[in-house]
Amino acid sequence: MIQRELGQSGIQVTALAMGTWAIGGAWWGGTDEADSIAAIRRGLDEGINLIDTAPMYGCGLSEELVGKAIRGRDRSQIVVATKCGLNWWAGEGEFFFEKDGLTVYRNLRPEQIRYEVEQSLKRLGTDYIDLYQTHWQDATTPIADTMGELLRLKEEGKIRAIGVSNCTPAQMDEYLAVGRIDSNQPLYSMLQRGIEADLLPYCRDHNIAVLAYSPLGQGLLTGKLDPGREFPEGDLRRGNRNFSPENIRRVNGILERLSPWREKYGLNQTQLTLAWTISQPGLTVALCGVRNAAQVADLAPGGRVEIAPEDLAAMESIIAELS
């Protein structure tokens, strides 16, 4: 597995990481505990060392399942990343959204972060978090206040590195005015490449790791999504026009034309999609959402290969049709 440094933290992470949003079940049509634990353990066995979770994923369930999966494993070999700043229980902060009976606020106030870190440590069954990220930025709290609390948690040894997510370069300037951040977690895939213009170069210049979320386009970029697939009730892809039969057929058709590079690198499409992602300049990690051990085993080889710059250039005209 390709290894990279997480910003300037000294923490080595694998270029493929396991994302555990779907494992939380909510908005993904449910979850299966045994499959979820087996997925994470299989990833660790494949050499993937970074696991990304968040309290919001199933209101604590994803963190609990990550905790169960890592129990009994060598903790020093695992990089646990979680997040703070989304509040579904107290109704304070900046209103974010309402869904399935939950009213969610962005809240990065120091007292909320202090409360959340203790909850996450309990659910994860660990006494430190390797990477603690602000999940969505909160316009009602000065970034200096948020960062001050994160720096205190770091001094106390509860977290080893500070990261941000869904954070613009201007907001990162504000964080950096107070202290060091080691990562940002934006949306990025062959389908959504907006960060190439500003965020990626910014992070490269400031030595901040970039952890791309939804690199598989939530399954669209595996090349094997069936146009007739029926997503269950409660799955965020149900009724989403990106997952209409016509669009799935369109995307599969474009991906089909990447066969010369699948053959050259000996990768299937899921793996090529991930190898392409981690080969982008300034891109540190692809955070792949996983649900079961078979998916993890299938995608892992994509984290062992970098695509040569001349091949990235040759693939570009095809991939540009996706975004």
Ligand SMILES: NC(=O)c1ccc[n+]([C@@H]2O[C@H](COP(=O)([O-])OP(=O)(O)OC[C@H]3O[C@@H](n4cnc5c(N)ncnc54)[C@H](OP(=O)(O)O)[C@@H]3O)[C@@H](O)[C@H]2O)c1
């Ligand atoms: N910071 C943020 O705001 C934010 C937002 C979104 C995501 N994230 C993080 O990023 C992670 C990844 O993003 P994501 O889960 O949205 O999307 P993703 O990684 O693009 O796609 C994940 C989905 O792809 C399918 N898949 C995975 N491996 C596969 C394989 N080998 N073959 C076929 N299908 C496969 C699975 O769907 P099925 O099993 O249903 O087919 C899986 O749930 C999340 O889990 C989370 O940790 C962060």
